[in-house]
Amino acid sequence: xxxxxxxxxxxxxxxxxxxxxxxxxxxxxxxxxxxxxxxxxxxxxxxxxxxxxxxxxxxxxxxxxxxxxxxxxxxxxxxxxxxxxxxxxxxxxxxxxxxxxxxxxxxxxxxxxxxxxxxxxxxxxxxxxxxxxxxxxxxxxxxxxxxxxxxxxxxxxxxxxxxxxxxxxxxxxxxxxxxxxxxxxxxxxxxxxxxxxxxxxxxxxxxxxxxxxxxxxxxxxxxxxxxxxxxxxxxxxxxxxxxxxxxxxxxxxxxxxxxxxxxxxxxxxxxxxxxxxxxxxxxxxxxxxxxxxxxxxxxxxxxxxxxxxxxxxxxxxxxxxxxxxxxxxxxxxxxxxxxxxxxxxxxxxxxxxxxxxxxxxxxxxxxxxxxxxxxxxxxxxxxxxxxxxxxxxxxxxxxxxxxxxxxxxxxxxxxxxxxxxxxxxxxxxxxxxxxxxxxxxxxxxxxxxxxxxxxxxxxxxxxxxxxxxxxxxxxxxxxxxxxxxxxxxxxxxxxxxxxxxxxxxxxxxxxxxxxxxxxxxxxxxxxxxxxxxxxxxxxxxxxxxxxxxxxxxxxxxxxxxxxxxxxxxxxxxxx
Amino acid sequence: xxxxxxxxxxxxxxxxxxxxxxxxxxxxxxxxxxxxxxxxxxxxxxxxxxxxxxxxxxxxxxxxxxxxxxxxxxxxxxxxxxxxxxxxxxxxxxxxxxxxxxxxxxxxxxxxxxxxxxxxxxxxxxxxxxxxxxxxxxxxxxxxxxxxxxxxxxxxxxxxxxxxxxxxxxxxxxxxxxxxxxxxxxxxxxxxxxxxxxxxxxxxxxxxxxxxxxxxxxxxxxxxxxxxxxxxxxxxxxxxxxxxxxxxxxxxxxxxxxxxxxxxxxxxxxxxxxxxxxxxxxxxxxxxxxxxxxxxxxxxxxxxxxxxxxxxxxxxxxxxxxxxxxxxxxxxxxxxxx
Numbered sequence: 087x088x089x090x091x092x093x094x095x096x097x098x099x100x101x102x103x104x105x106x107x108x109x110x111x112x113x114x115x116x117x118x119x120x121x122x123x124x125x126x127x128x129x130x131x132x133x134x135x136x137x138x139x140x141x142x143x144x145x146x147x148x149x150x151x152x153x154x155x156x157x158x159x160x161x162x163x164x165x166x167x168x169x170x171x172x173x174x175x176x177x178x179x180x181x182x183x184x185x186x187x188x189x190x191x192x193x194x195x196x197x198x199x200x201x202x203x204x205x206x207x208x209x210x211x212x213x214x215x216x217x218x219x220x221x222x223x224x225x226x227x228x229x230x231x232x233x234x235x236x237x238x239x240x241x242x243x244x245x246x247x248x249x250x251x252x253x254x255x256x257x258x259x260x261x262x263x264x265x266x267x268x269x270x271x272x273x274x275x276x277x278x279x280x281x282x283x284x285x286x287x288x289x290x291x292x293x294x295x296x297x298x299x300x301x302x303x304x305x306x307x308x309x310x311x312x313x314x315x316x317x318x319x320x321x322x323x324x325x326x327x328x329x330x331x332x333x334x335x336x337x338x339x340x341x342x343x344x345x346x347x348x349x350x351x352x353x354x355x356x357x358x359x360x361x362x363x364x365x366x367x368x369x370x371x372x373x374x375x376x377x378x379x380x381x382x383x384x385x386x387x388x389x390x391x392x393x394x395x396x397x398x399x400x401x402x403x404x405x406x407x408x409x410x411x412x413x414x415x416x417x418x419x420x421x422x423x424x425x426x427x428x429x430x431x432x433x434x435x436x437x438x439x440x441x442x443x444x445x446x447x448x449x450x451x452x453x454x455x456x457x458x459x460x461x462x463x464x465x466x467x468x469x470x471x472x473x474x475x476x477x478x479x480x481x482x483x484x485x486x487x488x489x490x491x492x493x494x495x496x497x498x499x500x501x502x503x504x505x506x507x508x509x510x511x512x513x514x515x516x517x518x519x520x521x522x523x524x525x526x527x528x529x530x531x532x533x534x535x536x537x538x539x540x541x542x543x544x545x546x547x548x549x550x551x552x553x554x555x556x557x558x559x560x561x562x563x564x565x566x567x568x569x570x571x572x573x574x575x576x577x578x579x580x581x582x583x584x585x586x587x588x589x590x591x592x593x594x595x596x597x598x599x600x601x602x603x604x605x606x607x608x609x610x611x612x613x614x615x616x617x618x619x620x621x622x623x624x625x626x627x628x629x630x631x632x633x634x635x636x637x638x639x640x641x642x643x644x645x646x647x648x649x650x651x652x653x654x655x656x657x658x659x660x661x
Numbered sequence: 662x663x664x665x666x667x668x669x670x671x672x673x674x675x676x677x678x679x680x681x682x683x684x685x686x687x688x689x690x691x692x693x694x695x696x697x698x699x700x701x702x703x704x705x706x707x708x709x710x711x712x713x714x715x716x717x718x719x720x721x722x723x724x725x726x727x728x729x730x731x732x733x734x735x736x737x738x739x740x741x742x743x744x745x746x747x748x749x750x751x752x753x754x755x756x757x758x759x760x761x762x763x764x765x766x767x768x769x770x771x772x773x774x775x776x777x778x779x780x781x782x783x784x785x786x787x788x789x790x791x792x793x794x795x796x797x798x799x800x801x802x803x804x805x806x807x808x809x810x811x812x813x814x815x816x817x818x819x820x821x822x823x824x825x826x827x828x829x830x831x832x833x834x835x836x837x838x839x840x841x842x843x844x845x846x847x848x849x850x851x852x853x854x855x856x857x858x859x860x861x862x863x864x865x866x867x868x869x870x871x872x873x874x875x876x877x878x879x880x881x882x883x884x885x886x887x888x889x890x891x892x893x894x895x896x897x898x899x900x901x902x903x904x905x906x907x908x909x910x911x912x913x914x915x916x917x918x919x920x921x922x923x924x925x926x927x928x929x930x931x932x933x934x935x936x937x938x939x940x941x942x943x944x945x946x947x948x949x950x951x952x953x954x955x956x957x958x959x960x961x962x963x964x965x966x967x968x969x970x971x972x973x974x975x976x977x978x979x980x981x982x983x984x985x986x987x988x989x990x991x992x993x994x995x996x997x998x999x
Contacts, residue, residue, distance in 0.1 A: 381955055381956050384744075388741065
């Protein structure tokens with residue numbers, strides 16, 4: 087996942103081995119963070135009411151929950167739509183766990199894992215007053231293919247009949263894949279092969295249950311009725327998005343779809359990050375989506391500390407280097423970059439050591455499979471790595487560049503065009519120039535940079551990118567970003583931006599994924615060893631582990647942070 | 662000795678001499694010239710300043726760098742220690758001759774040193790592009806105006822096409838395209854980050870602003886008696902242009918110079934501010950303003966100083982342009998007074 091927007095490639099990265107990860111002991115919460123980690127407090131009706139005002143620079147495209155692929159709207163869908171299953175809506179690491187939502191319980195698994203049987207809860211209504219039926223469930227799964235959902239081929243292709251639906255989406259029928267019985271409310275999902283990850287796929291917004299007559303095309307700005315505590319009332323991408331209470335909502339499982347507090351949620355678009363900060367400070371808005379501008383951090387951290395919530399993320403900022411074109415088709419050149427970069431400097435650009443930590447390994451600290459090692463710090467090398475990054479080694483980097491025979495070559499650095507990314511880019515350019523390259527900076531619109539750097543036709547040599555975990559599983563990083571199967575030359579969806587493909591290591595990664603089904607601990611140990619083997623070849627330079635800052639207005643209370651979908655919007659109290 | 666009274670000695674001065682004398686007694690000229698000279702000398706001293714006073718390389722990031730202020734070693738970028746301890750601020754100005762006199766930018770570079778280097782680029786581009794505009798504009802204006810018929814029509818239509826685009830829109834469009842792919846035309850090849858690109862772009866987009874008035878002037882001159890006399894006496898076109906036309910349009914060309922340099926400098930700053938002019942790590946006043954934009958709340962001087970220098974330089978150039986115009990065409994001043 088890139089920043090706060092997901093992409094097809096990013097979601098293809100979903101890993102399905104859930105395990106508790108670091109709770110982020112160093113997280114900081116303002117006074118409006120009153121959540122109890124692991125569970126939501128009992129609903130307090132006296133706190134219900136008011137209008138919650140969210141602000142962002144821009145909208146996130148279509149409102150269709152089976153098509154939209156941004157965390158910006160996925161965050162809202164948590165309060166508006168439901169699937170058969172859902173991620174637990176709580177504060178802290180338990181938010182990675184899957185619980186039954188529209189299904190009465192987690193599925194009964196039979197037929198060697200190829201059949202899942204659910205029972206649909208009775209009495210649940212869509213926001214337009216109609217009952218949710220098993221026919222809606224079947225139609226919703228067919229709609230995933232009819233609207234060509236971005237994850238249709240990646241996540242739901244294991245349903246029997248999905249292959250035909252992918253070939254001819256318009257006439258998609260899953261008569262054998264989704265068998266429903268209206269009399270018993272049973273739903274039987276047949277898969278072509280056992281899939282240990284299917285329950286997580288069913289908890290994603292693309293598997294939302296919608297009315298059977300929902301349009302078989304992108305609904306665009308027209309809201310589709312849902313079952314959540316809120317319903318979308320109107321949406322103008324150039325102005326605002328409005329959510330109101332779903333009159334037909336009755337809380338059935340507080341862990342999957344808790345009743346919300348505000349009467350209305352209004353999401354306004356078009357404000358710059360500076361304007362968003364000012365709006366919150368002046369009590370004209372309650373929460374901002376975009377990152378706080380660097381020059382406001384110190385001021386807000388001092389004067390508005392009780393309104394700031396900082397959360398550790400299992401994520402990384404890193405530099406994919408194109409392993410297939412000069413100069414980074416030379417391992418020494420890639421290692422030189424790793425040695426030269428001062429991670430502390432980049433942490434500073436990001437906002438300081440309270441907002442990021444230097445990193446060296448591909449798997450972030452606290453992540454399953456993470457092992458403490460760093461080959462690319464002063465005094466260490468691939469044979470005798472240190473345990474953590476300490477300081478850059480420019481001299482060694484310069485020597486490696488000379489040894490590699492790439493000294494003096496031109497290098498283009500592609501970054502996003504926002505302030506922080508450009509500053510990072512300028513720093514990287516400075517470092518590359520110092521070690522002997524002729525570096526140029528190419529800032530590209532944030533909207534296209536992520537796909538641009540994936541396409542080999544653009545001949546990107548080195549780029550700055552971010553990866554935010556979808557699930558706490560090593561494969562979500564290592565295999566997705568550096569697996570041979572993730573490298574598709576000439577495609578905008580080639581998430582292995584480095585073009586790194588070591589067949590031996592790839593085999594080890596596939597074996598580790600298989601091992602995880604039966605022995606997660608052993609698999610994670612192997613992922614740690616794989617990480618070391620990968621970083622010995624330095625296909626990328628890992629920079630730092632970032633944190634997320636939420637800035638809220640003074641009147642907002644009851645802040646809960648889900649590790650999966652971040653702040654739980656519906657649980658904020660503004661009364 | 663004769664019985665005739667000695668003739669009164671009439672002092673005869675050419676228009677050029679009159680102009681020079683007028684300029685010499687014009688206060689605006691002096692103020693503008695001194696300011697300009699001061700700024701130019703200051704920017705030319707950039708390498709000396711960086712080497713001997715700031716003792717930093719203004720083109721290398723120094724995010725974890727330190728400097729000594731009041732005998733104490735301090736970090737150039739300082740982590741906030743108050744409240745939540747989030748955010749990092751560059752050190753502010755210390756107003757002393759030495760390192761970081763005007764503070765640091767968000768890359769930990771000495772703002773004063775970058776201002777001087779930036780000024781070199783801004784002025785270089787401003788003057789070069791300005792002269793390029795004047796040269797091409799004058800040439801095209803004279804050729805179109807003197808030749809008439811098809812040649813005039815052809816050149817005028819090209820100028821009309823350029824004129825039809827708003828200057829900044831055209832500059833931005835050209836910059837975006839050329840910054841991506843560079844410029845290749847026959848043996849001429851400019852790399853994407855080359856300083857020559859903004860010079861070329863700015864130099865070209867303003868050509869109609871010079872060429873059209875010159876053309877109009879030449880058309881009027883072509884009908885004057887002295888030109889017709891030259892044609893009648895069998896003078897060649899080249900002789901007529903260089904001996905009769907050019908000297909008469911020259912005052913206008915001179916008046917254009919400071920104006921076009923100021924315009925070119927402002928356009929360069931605008932393009933660099935938009936990241937499509939001078940490319941990092943090179944600096945210009947426009948790029949420094951852009952760098953300072955993210956520091957407006959904490960270190961406003963980073964953006965204000967280059968802005969101030971741009972204003973002072975542009976005003977000086979305009980003052981000089983007005984003074985030159987008034988000196989070469991006193992009637993214009995009278996018209997202005999009326």
